[in-house]
Amino acid sequence: MNARDWIAGAAVSLALAAGAAPALSAEVEHRTDYSIRLAGLPVATASFSSLFKGDRYSISGSLHSAGLADIFARTQGTTSVSGIVSRDRLRATSYSVTYRSGKRGRAIDVTFRNGNVTHASMVPARNKPANWVPVSRADLRSVLDPISGLIIPAGGRICPKTLPIFDGESRLDLRLTSKGTKSFATDGFAGEVVVCGIRFIPKSGYKKGREDVEYLRSLSTMEIWFAKADAANVYAPVYVRIPTKLGPVTVSATRFGG
Numbered sequence: 001m002n003a004r005d006w007i008a009g010a011a012v013s014l015a016l017a018a019g020a021a022p023a024l025s026a027e028v029e030h031r032t033d034y035s036i037r038l039a040g041l042p043v044a045t046a047s048f049s050s051l052f053k054g055d056r057y058s059i060s061g062s063l064h065s066a067g068l069a070d071i072f073a074r075t076q077g078t079t080s081v082s083g084i085v086s087r088d089r090l091r092a093t094s095y096s097v098t099y100r101s102g103k104r105g106r107a108i109d110v111t112f113r114n115g116n117v118t119h120a121s122m123v124p125a126r127n128k129p130a131n132w133v134p135v136s137r138a139d140l141r142s143v144l145d146p147i148s149g150l151i152i153p154a155g156g157r158i159c160p161k162t163l164p165i166f167d168g169e170s171r172l173d174l175r176l177t178s179k180g181t182k183s184f185a186t187d188g189f190a191g192e193v194v195v196c197g198i199r200f201i202p203k204s205g206y207k208k209g210r211e212d213v214e215y216l217r218s219l220s221t222m223e224i225w226f227a228k229a230d231a232a233n234v235y236a237p238v239y240v241r242i243p244t245k246l247g248p249v250t251v252s253a254t255r256f257g258g
Contacts, residue, residue, distance in 0.1 A: 158176070
């Protein structure tokens with residue numbers, strides 16, 4: 001795991017999570033669109049669709065680089081997650097991400113059972129240095145995927161909360177703290193959102209002492225905003241801000257549901 005991979009993964013996951021609005025009865029399909037920017041400049045667009053039928057859900061999405069980012073390396077990716085809608089959370093049974101940036105590409109697949117990882121693969125595999133912090137069996141128990149983990153049922157505590165995430169390579173905690181509320185409006189939503197601060201806490205699956213990982217660990221100004229999807233009675237992300245040395249990365253919903 002490095003900062004670039006984590007920020008890119010976070011951008012995709014946060015955007016995708018915002019598109020998930022589960023319904024427990026009739027079949028419901030949602031489409032959401034997002035703008036991803038670096039220092040205010042557009043660098044990517046994303047579109048996602050989610051399908052919910054009974055207690056089952058599936059979500060698929062795509063991301064494409066845009067603007068100046070295409071000059072340096074054209075990036076595109078697809079992601080999918082499926083699982084079961086339970087009383088207090090979305091429990092993934094499978095999660096996958098495939099992306100390519102320039103000549104480099106990677107595919108990640110993870111399967112879960114009752115919150116525990118039963119299989120994880122990454123192709124091509126990463127060459128692990130001597131100071132790599134390995135992922136233990138204990139790290140793979142009672143974890144969330146980075147998409148379903150960001151969908152929070154209404155009535156539960158949004159923040160403060162700690163989310164134990166496994167993304168197919170790295171185990172990390174996202175520690176959310178309360179920062180009040182703000183107004184937010186986009187196509188399909190207008191109203192108050194819950195604002196949470198984010199702390200990035202790497203646990204395993206990363207190179208110990210790596211400068212960019214330590215930079216993310218030190219950040220105390222990352223934010224994520226949750227909006228309520230009334231029909232689904234859940235809260236989902238509509239905005240995220242991650243400061244970087246080149247300027248803030250922001251992911252903002254340009255359409256929420258519908």
